[in-house]
Amino acid sequence: MDAVFMALADATRRGMIHRLSEGPATIGELGRPFAISKPAVTKHVKMLERAGLVTRRKDGRVHHCKLNAKPMKEAEDWIEKHRKFWEGSLDRLASLLDEPERE
Amino acid sequence: MDAVFMALADATRRGMIHRLSEGPATIGELGRPFAISKPAVTKHVKMLERAGLVTRRKDGRVHHCKLNAKPMKEAEDWIEKHRKFWEGSLDRLASLLDEPERE
């Protein structure tokens, strides 16, 4: 989870994810929009992989990357669960009003 | 956005958010579950504040912290938007089938 949020905490990597959300891309394509060197691209993609957000298939000398939704889903669920603290409070209040005998 | 995901990229801070999702807490209460020093707690809370996830009200010598859902919502929306690349692909395909004249 640390790795996922860490991977998302960088505008360049979010840009790469944005690109990948439109379909697979090569390392070169992922790095092109950003004014960074090739090793920098390698590192960013490596972090995305480490977080499980991206998988890679090597085809000749070209590496094709694609997005993996699962860790994003987990991160989203975590946020959603903890974001709804207010609704949660309302729910607990409602429970008290509706079913005062429970618990 | 960087600050929000960065704030979430640490288990200690996620624990603090978890605690705050159950209601306001003091700095001491936020730090107690973790085996870290007081300055470390101060820094973590400061990062949560910097990300806009937490607001603080000083009452005497005690600082009361509470969660602010807005940045969490934005982060969640970003993920959701980019997580649905597959559904998005299906949607675009459907659009092509339904309205081939558009675009």
Place this chain on the structure above:
DNA sequence: GTTATTGTTAACACTATGGTTAACAGTGTG
């Protein structure tokens, strides 16, 4: 007015990020 409590600031160490350049491995292409 001491003394305890709550929290912050300052100074330091260690590690990780994000970037660079230079050199290299592997794969196509003339």
Place this chain on the structure above:
DNA sequence: CACACTGTTAACCATAGTGTTAACAATAAC
């Protein structure tokens, strides 16, 4: 074979993150 292309590794630099201890500010309590 020589050359260009794609991407990685190695070595380095600067900055930021995570933690510490020690000292301090401010408030509460005796």
